[in-house]
Amino acid sequence: MRQIENPLPLQFKNPDAENPVSMKFCEECGALLPANEASGECDQCGASFERTNRGSAGSGKPEKNTNQSPNTELEQLPTTGSGSVKKASAMEWLEDLDRPSASELRRATIEKPSDFTGSTFPTDISTVRLTGHAEFIETVAGLFSWIVEMEDYSRRVEINLKETEDKETGEQTGNYALYLSVAERG
Structure with a gap:
């Protein structure tokens, strides 16, 4: 299963906690995932999940993705000195992409x-x-x-x-x- 991070999780402030709690949803069926579990399986459809964090959800200011380790195949493609991906690599990447589910589109x-x-x-x-x-x-x-x-x-x-x-x-x-x-x- 392709792992896609939830770029902007919903957050709410728990009055008894110092940090906001992130609500994450299943990539396959959209169901709410179990809280406080770093990885596991969706209770609804059984799809595996792994929590990742990105961006500045709730801060009102989007951040440029500065993650050190690549999360997608796109970020792993070789680039030229100017930062462009060579046509052959880009075409192969595009051809190998799967059609995303509706929940993947919403979360991305x-x-x-x-x-x-x-x-x-x-x-x-x-x-x-x-x-x-x-x-x-x-x-x-x-x-x-x-x-x-x-x-x-x-x-x-x-x-x-x-x-x-x-x-x-x-x-x-x-x-x-x-x-x-x-x-x-x-």
Whole structure:
């Protein structure tokens, strides 16, 4: 089973404890995992789990992932001097990926804090950007329809869909840009 960490666990403050308690959910079925267990099996579906910590859940400020040990195959790919992954390695990685479950998609998405300002580029905040002709956008966007289900009382989906314009002439190009992200409600 592929192990994916929960990037932003839910946290609550126990008045009798010094530290917040993290609530983690099963990657396979989404059930709440047993508290205070570093690893084990989900009571609902029997999937194995191992708790990991990442980011700064609850602090309002996303952190750049500075973990020393890689958690994903992506982080283990060899890079060039400029930091790019060579095409052959990237193609092999992409081809070997499994289609993620709905719960894996939800847990891999890092929300933008409600008080966040500035560029999300250097942060762990999850953003999808697609550009191209209308048929391409409509076809590929269907892969991201699960994001709509993430909107609830605590978070909202940010979507920007527009026809692009030529920077030199200001005329519409007939191509489109789609930006998707999830943000905490403020």
